[in-house]
Amino acid sequence: MPQLFLIAHIAGRAVAIESGQVESVVDIGTVVPVPGAGRQVRGLAALRSRVVTVIDTRAALGLPAAETRATRAIITHVEGHHYAIMVDSLEDVAPFELLPLSPGIALDAGWRATGCGLVERNGEPILTIDLRALVPGLTAMAA
Numbered sequence: 001m002p003q004l005f006l007i008a009h010i011a012g013r014a015v016a017i018e019s020g021q022v023e024s025v026v027d028i029g030t031v032v033p034v035p036g037a038g039r040q041v042r043g044l045a046a047l048r049s050r051v052v053t054v055i056d057t058r059a060a061l062g063l064p065a066a067e068t069r070a071t072r073a074i075i076t077h078v079e080g081h082h083y084a085i086m087v088d089s090l091e092d093v094a095p096f097e098l099l100p101l102s103p104g105i106a107l108d109a110g111w112r113a114t115g116c117g118l119v120e121r122n123g124e125p126i127l128t129i130d131l132r133a134l135v136p137g138l139t140a141m142a143a
Contacts, residue, residue: 002095005119005128008074008087011063013111016119016128019093023075028054028084038136045084047075052082060134061110076131085131096121098128 004019031043031054040060044051073084096119107115114133118125
């Protein structure tokens with residue numbers, strides 16, 4: 001049975017995010033750095049009368065920084081907190097069948113940690129990702 005997925009682009013790669021993980025899509029303005037935070041935490045931003053933690057997705061995936069900073073973000077709610085997951089661009093929401101990752105697919109460490117399946121669009125596979133895997137410390141909290 002098809003599920004709805006948001007198609008986004010991160011580091012030149014199309015990714016699919018299950019719509020249940022997406023609270024909203026926003027443009028992020030001023031980000032205030034957090035002293036002592038890990039490289040993947042860009043900082044804090046005010047968004048609709050609340051503060052969100054802004055995640056530098058490239059850093060969370062272990063990728064080099066982009067030449068220009070992303071300003072689009074997906075807001076997700078994890079463990080009682082709101083996070084803004086930065087993306088390069090967003091497409092649209094569409095229904096897809098979620099397919100399992102096959103053992104023969106080679107993904108770099110950051111993508112392997114967040115990848116949770118595939119969807120197929122016009123015969124092209126698109127990696128589905130779990131936004132929770134981009135939130136620092138979540139794995140340690142679950143253990």
